[in-house]
Amino acid sequence: MILALANQGSGKMLGIASGGLAVGAQAVQWTNTGVTDEQWTLAVSGSYYTIQNANSTLDLGIQSGSTANGAYAVQWTADGSLNQQWKLVQVSGD
Numbered sequence: 392m393i394l395a396l397a398n399q400g401s402g403k404m405l406g407i408a409s410g411g412l413a414v415g416a417q418a419v420q421w422t423n424t425g426v427t428d429e430q431w432t433l434a435v436s437g438s439y440y441t442i443q444n445a446n447s448t449l450d451l452g453i454q455s456g457s458t459a460n461g462a463y464a465v466q467w468t469a470d471g472s473l474n475q476q477w478k479l480v481q482v483s484g485d
Contacts, residue, residue: 393430393445395423404429407466412447415454418464439476441469450475 396405403420406429411417423429430445442451449466452475469475 393432395429396431396442397423405431407444407447410446411466412449414449414467415465416447416449418451418466436476439478441475442477443469451477 397403398405398420401420404423405418406421406426408417408419410426410428421429427446428444431451432443432445433440434443443449444451444466447466450469451464452467452472454463454465456472456474467475
């Protein structure tokens with residue numbers, strides 16, 4: 392299933408800057424335009440997900456596997472690393 396990921400605070404969609412196909416292109420929020428770089432496939436493994444961009448077929452991860460605040464989310468070749476594994480965390484009762 393292909394999904395769009397909308398930010399609760401801004402209402403904007405998660406996409407890849409300029410529709411980039413390159414490894415390392417940054418993830419950004421953007422007004423919904425329906426283009427494929429704003430579309431994602433989630434695959435579950437245990438309690439974690441991988442998030443693959445429909446346009447590039449690259450996985451969303453944190454640049455260089457950083458654990459620092461402010462590190463960029465980027466698309467990268469799937470490699471099974473922890474920085475490409477995401478957990479959905481409930482933040483409200485809704």
